[in-house]
Each structure stands twice: as structure tokens, then as C-alpha cells.
Amino acid sequence: MHIAEGYLPPIQAAAWFAVSTPFVVHGSRALVQQVRRDPESKLLLGAAGAFTFVLSALKIPSVTGSCSHPTGTGLGAVLFRPPVMSVLGGIVLLFQAVLLAHGGLSTLGANIFSMAIVGPWVAYAVYALIRRLGGGLDVAVFAAAALGDLATYCVTSAQLALAFPDPATGFVGALVKFGGIFAVTQIPLAVSEGLLSVLVVRLLTRVSGDELRRLGVLRKPAVQA
Amino acid sequence: MKRFSRINLLLLLAVVLLAVAPVALGLGSGEEPFAGADALAEQAIVDDHPDYEPWFSPIYEPPSGEVESALFALQAALGAGFLGYYFGVARTRRRCRIAEQPHE
Numbered sequence: 001m002h003i004a005e006g007y008l009p010p011i012q013a014a015a016w017f018a019v020s021t022p023f024v025v026h027g028s029r030a031l032v033q034q035v036r037r038d039p040e041s042k043l044l045l046g047a048a049g050a051f052t053f054v055l056s057a058l059k060i061p062s063v064t065g066s067c068s069h070p071t072g073t074g075l076g077a078v079l080f081r082p083p084v085m086s087v088l089g090g091i092v093l094l095f096q097a098v099l100l101a102h103g104g105l106s107t108l109g110a111n112i113f114s115m116a117i118v119g120p121w122v123a124y125a126v127y128a129l130i131r132r133l134g135g136g137l138d139v140a141v142f143a144a145a146a147l148g149d150l151a152t153y154c155v156t157s158a159q160l161a162l163a164f165p166d167p168a169t170g171f172v173g174a175l176v177k178f179g180g181i182f183a184v185t186q187i188p189l190a191v192s193e194g195l196l197s198v199l200v201v202r203l204l205t206r207v208s209g210d211e212l213r214r215l216g217v218l219r220k221p222a223v224q225a
Numbered sequence: 226m227k228r229f230s231r232i233n234l235l236l237l238l239a240v241v242l243l244a245v246a247p248v249a250l251g252l253g254s255g256e257e258p259f260a261g262a263d264a265l266a267e268q269a270i271v272d273d274h275p276d277y278e279p280w281f282s283p284i285y286e287p288p289s290g291e292v293e294s295a296l297f298a299l300q301a302a303l304g305a306g307f308l309g310y311y312f313g314v315a316r317t318r319r320r321c322r323i324a325e326q327p328h329e
Contacts, residue, residue: 002263006279007270047311053304057297059261060244065253068262100296101283102263156266164270164277174273181265188247192240199236200308206229207315 001071001114001156001182002096005104008163016159017109020086023117027086034084041080044204044211048076049088051200055193056092056115064185070193071152074145075200077120078127079215089116114155123148137217141201146194153182 008016035042055072062068076085090112096102103111127144131137157178166173204212212218226234253259270277287293 004263004267004279005283006281007267010280043311043314047308050304050307050311054301054308055304057301057304059297061247061253061259063247063252065247065255065258066262066265067259095300097283098285099287100293100300101286104281104283106281160266160270164274167273177269178266181262181269185262188243192243195236195240199233202229202233202236203312204315207312207319211315 001068001111001153002093002103003107003110003156003159005097005101006106007104008107008110008159010106012159012163013106013109015109016107016113020109020112020117023083023086024090024112027083027090030081030083031087034080038214041211041215044208044215045080045084045088048079048085049091051075051197052085052088052092055196056096060189060192062185062188064180066181066185068153068182068185068189070189070196071115071119071149072193072197073115073119073152074123074127074148074193075141075197077123077148078141078144078197078201079212079217082117082120082124085120086112086116089120092116110159111156114152114159118155119148119152122151137201137205138198142194142198144194145197146190149190149193150183150186153186154179157182 031045034045052072052075055070057069059067059069071089073085073089076088090108093103093108093111093115097104097108097111123144126147127140130140130143157175160178161171161174164174165171166177169176201217205218209218247253248259287296
């Protein structure tokens with residue numbers, strides 16, 4: 001989902017920065033508040049960031065014969081709400097743009113929008129909906145992480161289609177083309193990310209029940225296993 | 226093995242299978258099988274819009290593929306290291322808590 005350095009026209013690159021900046025500013029405030037209100041959650045906050053760090057570094061083969069990577073932002077969005085993830089995801093993208101020449105500084109605004117804003121919000125919306133409908137924690141976390149991951153790649157496809165409409169078929173043709181490259185490749189990876197997020201939440205439920213209860217992820221007293 | 230651990234192992238196994246299956250089934254094609262989707266998108270742009278000139282280039286680029294993969298490995302290692310640290314701390318805390326309140 002990394003749009004390469006210089007691969008968005010200057011005006012569009014600037015526009016994506018303009019769209020993403022308020023989210024990141026608001027997210028930084030939310031992050032500071034979270035740490036003030038619940039200083040003990042700092043470590044778990046770091047773990048959520050670390051999860052994104054690991055998953056976005058793993059390029060995994062997919063059924064389309066190409067490689068892509070999960071985003072890992074769904075887990076943090078479920079635990080700490082999406083605004084916090086716009087900061088954590090932004091840090092990951094900045095690290096990759098500066099040190100790995102993966103993504104870029106000029107396209108950072110667009111990449112933050114897809115991976116650190118839309119992904120987490122979609123994940124959180126899916127999670128909240130399933131929980132409200134009475135779905136279990138595992139199911140909600142799986143669907144949230146998988147669909148958030150997929151949403152990120154759909155946004156990237158749309159961003160590229162806007163910037164580079166197909167010469168013959170325009171925006172729609174380009175959307176299909178980039179969707180074929182990104183979104184289809186991403187389906188098995190999204191499933192993987194969902195499964196890994198469920199795994200981490202299961203382990204957290206086991207060792208960090210109190211934290212999860214404070215964050216509102218667990219409601220009932222933990223069952224002693 | 227307890228049910229809890231068994232399910233966790235199954236989850237991990239499913240992830241490994243999902244990653245290995247495409248390679249094992251030989252689904253890769255073209256000049257470079259299993260190239261990165263980001264690079265493929267870049268290629269698609271260059272093919273359809275040959276007159277587009279990227280107007281900005283990376284400030285720093287890893288000098289070789291090896292250095293790049295080292296940095297990616299570093300990124301994954303930092304993340305995995307911290308996750309391991311977290312679970313170590315959380316597990317120990319929980320044990321201490323249980324030891325303090327034996328009647329809970």
C-alpha cells in the first residue's frame with residue numbers, strides 16, 4: 001500500500017497531507033490523554049505499535065503471485081480507538097519512508113490516510129458493530145483486523161486511480177487495474193492479519209485482563225482458566 | 226495440551242499455511258515471481274503513463290537489496306522484541322498478583 005516517492009502529482013500529494021494532518025494532530029492529543037489518564041497502559045500502547053511494526057515489515061506471498069504486507073493497525077484501533085493509531089501508523093510509515101525508501105515523504109500524507117486513518121476507522125467500526133450485535137470478541141477482532149487491512153489497500157487503489165486514470169477507460173478502469181494489483185493480493189493477507197490479531201488478543205486476555213477491562217475491550221470479570 | 230494453547234497453535238498454523246501455499250503451488254509468474262505489489266503498481270503507472278516523471282526522489286536509499294532487507298529485518302526484530310518483552314512483563318505481573326492474593 002506504499003505509494004512510492006514522487007508517484008503522486010504535487011497537488012494531490014499536498015491535498016492528502018491536508019486531509020491527513022487534522023487526524024494526526026487529533027490523534028496526538030488522544031495519545032497524550034490516554035497516557036495521562038491511564039499511565040499503566042503505556043506498555044500496551046507500545047505493544048500495539050510494535051505489532052504494526054512487525055506486520056508491516058513482513059512481505060508475504062499471495063495467491064496472485066505477488067507479495068504484499070499486512071498493516072497491523074486493526075488491533076491497536078480496537079484496543080485504543082482509531083485516533084491513537086493515526087499516530088502509531090504514521091510513525092511506522094515515516095520510519096519506512098526515511099530509512100527504507102519504502103513509500104516516501106512526498107506521499108506520506110496519502111499513505112497515512114490509507115494505512116493509519118481509513119484502516120483503523122474501518123476496523124473499529126466493524127468491531128463496534130459486531131460487538132453491538134452480540135458477536136464474540138474473537139469474531140469481532142478477526143473481522144475488524146481483516147477488513148481494516150483490506151480497506152487500506154482499497155484506498156491505495158483509489159488514490160492511484162485518481163492520480164493515474166487509465167488512458168482509455170478513465171478512473172474506473174484504473175481502479176480495477178490497481179485493485180487487481182493491491183486488493184485481490186491482499187485478501188489472504190487480510191485473513192492472516194485477522195488470525196494473528198485474534199491470537200494476540202487471546203494472549204492479552206490471558207495475561208492482561210485488567211488492562212483490557214480498563215480499555216473497555218473486556219466487560220465481564222476474567223474467567224480463571 | 227490445553228484447549229487454549231491448541232487453538233493458538235492452530236491460528237499460527239493457518240497463517241503459515243496461507244503464506245506457504247502460494248509458493249508451494251507455484252502461483253508466481255512473470256519475470257520476477259512474487260514481486261512486491263508496490264513495485265507492480267509503480268510498473269503499471271510507468272507502462273500507462275510513460276511521460277510521468279516522479280518529481281521527488283528518496284532522500285536516502287539503502288545502497289543494496291541486502292542492506293534493505295537488513296533494515297526490514299531490523300524493523301520486524303524491534304517490533305517482535307518489544308512484543309516479547311510486553312508479554313514477559315505482563316505474565317510476571319500476573320503471577321505476582323496471584324501470589325499476593327492466594328484466595329482470589
